[in-house]
Amino acid sequence: MPADAPRSAEALAEAARRRRRLEAALPWLVIAGMFLVWEAACRLFSIPPFILPAPSLIAESMVKWWQPLLTNAWATLVTTFVGFMMAVVFGLALGVAVGSSVLVYRGLYPLLIAFNSVPKVAVVPILVIWFGAGFWPAVLTAFLISFFPIVVNVATGIATVEPELRDVLRALGASSRDIIAKVGLPRAMPYFFASLKVAITVAFVGSIISETVAANEGIGHLMLVASSRFDVPLVFAGLIVTGIMGVLMYWVAVTIEERTTGWATRGQNDPRLAMGG
Amino acid sequence: MTAHPPPFVQIHDVAMRYGGVEGTLALRHATLDVADGEFVAVVGPSGCGKSTLMRLVTGLWPPTEGTVIVAGREVSGPLSIAGMAFQNPTLLPWRTIQANVMLPLEVVQPHRRQLRAQRAEYVAKTRDLLRLVGLAGFEAKFPWQLSGGMQQRASLCRALIHDPRLLMLDEPFGALDVFTREDLWDVMQAVWMAKKPTVILVTHDLKEAVYLADRVLIMSARPGRIIAERHIPYPRPRRLDQTYEAEFQAIVHELRDRISEARKGEVADAR
Numbered sequence: 001m002p003a004d005a006p007r008s009a010e011a012l013a014e015a016a017r018r019r020r021r022l023e024a025a026l027p028w029l030v031i032a033g034m035f036l037v038w039e040a041a042c043r044l045f046s047i048p049p050f051i052l053p054a055p056s057l058i059a060e061s062m063v064k065w066w067q068p069l070l071t072n073a074w075a076t077l078v079t080t081f082v083g084f085m086m087a088v089v090f091g092l093a094l095g096v097a098v099g100s101s102v103l104v105y106r107g108l109y110p111l112l113i114a115f116n117s118v119p120k121v122a123v124v125p126i127l128v129i130w131f132g133a134g135f136w137p138a139v140l141t142a143f144l145i146s147f148f149p150i151v152v153n154v155a156t157g158i159a160t161v162e163p164e165l166r167d168v169l170r171a172l173g174a175s176s177r178d179i180i181a182k183v184g185l186p187r188a189m190p191y192f193f194a195s196l197k198v199a200i201t202v203a204f205v206g207s208i209i210s211e212t213v214a215a216n217e218g219i220g221h222l223m224l225v226a227s228s229r230f231d232v233p234l235v236f237a238g239l240i241v242t243g244i245m246g247v248l249m250y251w252v253a254v255t256i257e258e259r260t261t262g263w264a265t266r267g268q269n270d271p272r273l274a275m276g277g
Numbered sequence: 278m279t280a281h282p283p284p285f286v287q288i289h290d291v292a293m294r295y296g297g298v299e300g301t302l303a304l305r306h307a308t309l310d311v312a313d314g315e316f317v318a319v320v321g322p323s324g325c326g327k328s329t330l331m332r333l334v335t336g337l338w339p340p341t342e343g344t345v346i347v348a349g350r351e352v353s354g355p356l357s358i359a360g361m362a363f364q365n366p367t368l369l370p371w372r373t374i375q376a377n378v379m380l381p382l383e384v385v386q387p388h389r390r391q392l393r394a395q396r397a398e399y400v401a402k403t404r405d406l407l408r409l410v411g412l413a414g415f416e417a418k419f420p421w422q423l424s425g426g427m428q429q430r431a432s433l434c435r436a437l438i439h440d441p442r443l444l445m446l447d448e449p450f451g452a453l454d455v456f457t458r459e460d461l462w463d464v465m466q467a468v469w470m471a472k473k474p475t476v477i478l479v480t481h482d483l484k485e486a487v488y489l490a491d492r493v494l495i496m497s498a499r500p501g502r503i504i505a506e507r508h509i510p511y512p513r514p515r516r517l518d519q520t521y522e523a524e525f526q527a528i529v530h531e532l533r534d535r536i537s538e539a540r541k542g543e544v545a546d547a548r
Contacts, residue, residue: 165367171335172439173357174384182383186371263371263419 083142095154157188
């Protein structure tokens with residue numbers, strides 16, 4: 001038995017490595033599989049390209065129109081990012097206010113919920129009347145759609161500070177500002193970053209909605225123009241580019257989250273946990 | 278000058294009611310004195326207002342009636358000369374043990390002002406304190422990398438780092454297993470002998486109260502007041518094996534009987 005032990009340990013390690021490799025490769029395999037099935041279905045049932053273009057046609061279109069795709073994707077990215085950053089600043093500030101004051105919470109929360117229930121498509125025409133078609137309506141739509149999850153999460157993180165911890169600090173003479181700075185905000189960070197992942201993806205939705213209603217550039221505008229010319233492969237190319245951008249932004253948010261709030265996921269022996277507080 | 282200096286903590290005829298005029302009465306006619314540097318344990322049936330007493334003394338809540346005087350002054354707001362530790366260690370998971378222990382220094386004056394300039398000295402002091410409770414070498418660890426007993430040691434350090442003259446402990450060892458708890462009793466004894474703060478320990482463990490305190494106070498059922506007290510004659514340092522001696526056991530039994538009487542009173546009141 002003891003002689004077997006090292007070998008079986010090795011076998012276990014090998015199995016673990018294989019599993020990790022599989023886990024890393026799995027997303028790519030699933031995506032490739034989806035495109036394969038899609039391609040096969042289009043060919044097998046000879047679906048007309050203006051209904052559902054095959055991935056190969058979409059790829060062709062992407063190569064052909066790479067320049068407008070890139071410039072418009074960049075425009076959407078900038079719009080989304082500006083709106084998202086506004087949402088982060090505003091959402092953090094409002095979240096701290098709502099989370100630390102019962103009065104603000106009681107007063108503001110119903111309004112916030114009502115506001116969040118309004119479909120943002122309906123707001124875009126108003127924004128266009130105010131700011132004209134183009135950059136600002138898209139930025140503001142991205143902002144309006146993405147600040148709500150940030151507010152709710154930050155407020156939850158701050159409002160759920162343990163009462164005993166609050167007592168320890170208050171008994172030392174800490175002001176409520178001290179308590180928010182030392183405990184509330186750091187404690188809200190995991191909630192905040194979790195909300196960023198949601199916020200960044202819905203911010204994309206916001207700016208693209210606005211671009212399809214009224215804009216001169218952006219991936220939404222490109223798709224609108226393409227569909228009016230019945231260039232369905234280009235519409236799909238736009239959708240795929242949007243999806244890629246969404247995944248990239250999500251990944252950025254996750255990376256930041258892991259680096260700053262590793263303590264919340266209890267990542268044992270993680271060398272990145274070197275923050276002093 | 279005087280042979281008897283005034284008590285460090287004076288609670289005189291204090292009542293505490295929660296939630297307005299119709300609310301629960303947690304304390305009534307509560308009176309107790311604690312001398313400077315004395316170690317007092319408060320025991321009583323559960324729900325008798327022990328924790329309320331603690332919050333009154335630290336100035337977290339004002340009493341509904343009566344006066345609380347600490348260090349010669351009536352308490353009207355939070356006291357930064359007090360340190361607190363609870364049953365739950367409440368360490369901050371994003372801070373290392375050292376940074377957790379140093380938290381009060383970032384809040385309490387004059388340390389808050391001096392922290393940046395004299396950081397090295399404060400760190401040295403923190404490390405000394407951690408060594409005293411047996412946590413040397415764990416400064417850079419995070420709380421969730423430590424066992425419950427070790428977290429509680431760190432929590433004690435956090436309560437002590439700003440050299441409080443008054444240490445308020447609310448069942449700090451209540452959630453630990455027996456062996457860890459006994460270890461921490463000795464840690465507590467060592468800390469007290471080294472720093473000589475005034476300690477008020479709220480506990481429901483009679484053995485713990487008798488082992489650690491100079492004087493054990495017994496509270497009645499709610500609304501709580503001090504109904505009896507018992508001096509513990511043993512010199513320090515006390516040893517754990519003393520807790521198995523007949524005399525020690527007799528004291529514990531005596532306290533137990535008095536608390537049973539207090540609980541009977543509670544039942545009689547309810548009728």
